[in-house]
Amino acid sequence: MKYKEYNDQELISMIRESSEEAKDILYDKYKYIIDIELKKYNNLAVILGYDYNDLYQDALVGFSDAIANYREDKEASLPYFITLCVDRKLQYAIRSVNNKKSRLQSESLSLEYVYDDSSLPLIETISGSSLNDPLLKMMNEEDYNELSEKIEKELSAGEYKVYKYMVKGLKYNEIAPILGKEPKQIDNAMQRIKNKVKRIVNKL
Numbered sequence: 001m002k003y004k005e006y007n008d009q010e011l012i013s014m015i016r017e018s019s020e021e022a023k024d025i026l027y028d029k030y031k032y033i034i035d036i037e038l039k040k041y042n043n044l045a046v047i048l049g050y051d052y053n054d055l056y057q058d059a060l061v062g063f064s065d066a067i068a069n070y071r072e073d074k075e076a077s078l079p080y081f082i083t084l085c086v087d088r089k090l091q092y093a094i095r096s097v098n099n100k101k102s103r104l105q106s107e108s109l110s111l112e113y114v115y116d117d118s119s120l121p122l123i124e125t126i127s128g129s130s131l132n133d134p135l136l137k138m139m140n141e142e143d144y145n146e147l148s149e150k151i152e153k154e155l156s157a158g159e160y161k162v163y164k165y166m167v168k169g170l171k172y173n174e175i176a177p178i179l180g181k182e183p184k185q186i187d188n189a190m191q192r193i194k195n196k197v198k199r200i201v202n203k204l
Contacts (some may be wrong), residue, residue, distance in 0.1 A: 008078040015067060026067060030082050034059045035039045037086045041094060044174055050097045058077065062089030094178060147200070154196050164199075 006014070006025070011047070014022035022041035038052075038059055045055045070078055152160055165175045172186040 009072055012070060030079055031096060033079060033082050034063060037090055041090045044094055048097050058093040059086050062086035117202050150200050151197055154200060155193060158191055159193050162186060163193050166190060
C-alpha cells in the first residue's frame, strides 16, 4: 500500500478503523515535519539536558494527537495541523523540563554564566566591569542574595522570566519559543534588563 493511492482523509478514516498500516503510511508521508520540529528544539533540549530520545517520543505523541483530532472542517491542511500539534507538544515538554530543572536548582541564579557572544559573564557584560571589579570577588552569600533580591524587585514579572534564562546563557532566539514570544520582544526585554541591572550594580 502506498500513500499516493489514498488522500489524507481516506487514510485518517482507515486509522479510525484501527488500521496500523494507514498510520504508518501517514507517518512516512509526514515524517519530515517531525524532523524539522526536532531540529528546531534540539539545541534548547541539549542546553536543558533533555534526552533526544525523550524529545522524539514527545514529537510522536504530538503527531498521534494530530491524527486523532484532525477534522477536515477545521479548514486547516493536515500537514499544518500536524506541525501545530507537534510544535505545541515540544514546547510543553521543554517548558516542563525547564520548570523541573529550575525547581531542583531552587531558583538559584548565577552571574557567572557566559552571556551572548562576548565570552564574558553576565555581571561583566552588564556592568562593563573588569576582572578587578570588587563585585566579582564578592564571596559573601548574604550579599549575593541581597543583590539577587534587588534585581528581582527592579524587574517586571515578564523581564524576570527572561532574566532567568539570560543568566543561564540562552540567547533571545532560544528564549522566545520557551516563553511564546517573538524574538524581537525578547531582544528588547534583554536590553532593558541589562540597563536596569547595570544601574543596580553601579549603586553597590
